Amino acid sequence: MGGVFWIDSQLLPDIQWAEGDPQLPPPRERFIDLRRTAGVRVWAGVAKDFTRVVFQFHHAATDGIGAIQFIGDLLACYGLLTCENPRLAPELSPLQHNGLLHRGQPWEPEHRPRRPLHRLATWIWKLAQVIPTDLAARRVVSESPRNKDSPPASDAASLFVTRILSPEQVLSIKAAADSRGCMSNDLYTLAMFHALEQWNRSCGRTTGHEAYRVGLPVTLRTPRHEESPAANIVSYMFLTRRGSELNDQRQMLRHIHETSHSVLMTSDSGLVCWAMALMQRIPGLIRLTSCSPVRFCTTMLANVGDIRRHFRSRFSLDKGRCVAGNVILEYLLGAAPIRPGTWLGLSLGIYAKKLFINLNCAPLRYSSEDSNRLADLFVSSLLDLAQTASQADSSHAAERASDTNN
Numbered sequence: 001m002g003g004v005f006w007i008d009s010q011l012l013p014d015i016q017w018a019e020g021d022p023q024l025p026p027p028r029e030r031f032i033d034l035r036r037t038a039g040v041r042v043w044a045g046v047a048k049d050f051t052r053v054v055f056q057f058h059h060a061a062t063d064g065i066g067a068i069q070f071i072g073d074l075l076a077c078y079g080l081l082t083c084e085n086p087r088l089a090p091e092l093s094p095l096q097h098n099g100l101l102h103r104g105q106p107w108e109p110e111h112r113p114r115r116p117l118h119r120l121a122t123w124i125w126k127l128a129q130v131i132p133t134d135l136a137a138r139r140v141v142s143e144s145p146r147n148k149d150s151p152p153a154s155d156a157a158s159l160f161v162t163r164i165l166s167p168e169q170v171l172s173i174k175a176a177a178d179s180r181g182c183m184s185n186d187l188y189t190l191a192m193f194h195a196l197e198q199w200n201r202s203c204g205r206t207t208g209h210e211a212y213r214v215g216l217p218v219t220l221r222t223p224r225h226e227e228s229p230a231a232n233i234v235s236y237m238f239l240t241r242r243g244s245e246l247n248d249q250r251q252m253l254r255h256i257h258e259t260s261h262s263v264l265m266t267s268d269s270g271l272v273c274w275a276m277a278l279m280q281r282i283p284g285l286i287r288l289t290s291c292s293p294v295r296f297c298t299t300m301l302a303n304v305g306d307i308r309r310h311f312r313s314r315f316s317l318d319k320g321r322c323v324a325g326n327v328i329l330e331y332l333l334g335a336a337p338i339r340p341g342t343w344l345g346l347s348l349g350i351y352a353k354k355l356f357i358n359l360n361c362a363p364l365r366y367s368s369e370d371s372n373r374l375a376d377l378f379v380s381s382l383l384d385l386a387q388t389a390s391q392a393d394s395s396h397a398a399e400r401a402s403d404t405n406n
Helices: 064-082 097-102 116-128 167-179 184-202 249-265 267-279 285-291 368-405
Strands: 014-019 040-046 051-057 161-165 211-219 234-242 299-306 316-318 321-324 344-351 354-361
Touching: 051 064, 064 299, 064 321, 116 267, 161 167, 161 368, 167 184, 167 354, 167 368, 184 211, 184 249, 184 299, 184 368, 211 249, 234 249, 234 267, 249 267, 267 285, 354 368
Parallel strands: 014 040, 211 299, 299 344
Antiparallel strands: 040 051, 161 354, 211 234, 316 321, 344 354
16 A cells, blocks of 8 residues: 555553543553554543542644644533523534645755755754753762652652742733843743753753754644644754854844744745655654654743633633633643753743643653753743843843933
C-alpha cells in the first residue's frame, strides 16, 4: 500500500471515576501506547461541591490548542444536556472531518518557501553548532539510600505545579512588553532563560559557557482548519543563548522578538513539520530519532494565550468563566509534554483575566520541592522584568517632567 493511511482502531477512551481526587497512575504508567489504547485517557474525581477531570492526550492525536478545543466541545455537550434555560445554553460549532486531511501540511501551497531543502539544511546546521545543556538535577543527601527506580520524595500522583497571577499582574506584564516594543510571550521566554540559568547556577554549574535552548510550539492553523476536529497542527522554533549573554536584557529581548517575528511571518515555521514528512519516507527513522538520547532543547515553553478564544463553542459567562449547564469552568490547566533530556515543560494560558502557569518536571528526576522552586524562580523572574520596565518608565516620565519644568 505504501504511505500513511487511516484505520478505525475501535478503541474507546479509558475513563476512570472516583470519589474525591482523581486516582492517577504512578509516573511510570502515564505513557500512552497507541498500539494498545486510544489517544486520550480520562480520570475524574467527584467531590461534594466540584468535580476535577484530568485528560491525557497523546501528542500524535492532538496538540495543546486541539486539546482545549476538544475539552470545550465536550463541556458544551454537557451544558446542552443539563442547561434548564435554553437562552443560556452553549452553542456548538460545526465540525468538518475532511479538515484532518490538511493537518500535516506545513504551509499553504501558495506560501511554499523557495528552496525549502536548502533552508532546512541551513536551519539544522545552525542548531547543530550548539549542543544545549540540560536542566541540572539537584544533589540531595539522604540518610537512607533510595531505590534508583523510584521517584524522588514527591507525591507520585501529582501531575505538575501551578502558579496563578492576578489580572493586575497580567496587565503589568503586558504594559512592560508594550513599553519595550515586544510581546508578552517574549517576556515569558526571557524569564524562562533567566530561571534556567539561576537554577543551574544554584546546582553548582558554571553557567557562562552553557547554552540554553527554549523550544516554542508554533501553530500551523490556517482558515481551512477553523472547523477541523481536534488535531496536532503544530510545528516548533528554537531560541538558543549562552549563560554569558543573558545579562543584557535589551539585547536578549531584541533577539527573542526579532527571531520569533521572523519565524512567524515567514514559511520557516513549517520546516520542522516538513522535515518530519521527509523522515517518514525512511522506515524506522522517526522511531530512531524519538528514541535517541539527543537533546533538542533545554525546555519547552508553550503559550496558548487566551484559553476562551480557542473554544469553538460559545458559552454564557460568569465573571469571565464559562457556564455549561449546571457547572462553571473554574480553570483549565495543561502542561507541555517532556522527553528524555528535555526534563522541563512550561505551559501558560489566560483564563478569566488570570495567567495560569503550569510547570511539568520529569517526576522520576525531580521532587515536588524542586518543581515548586523552579516555578517560583520563573514567576520571580517574570515579575522582576515587569517591575524593571515599570521603574524605567517612571524614571523617564520624571525626566520629561523635569525638562518641562526647566
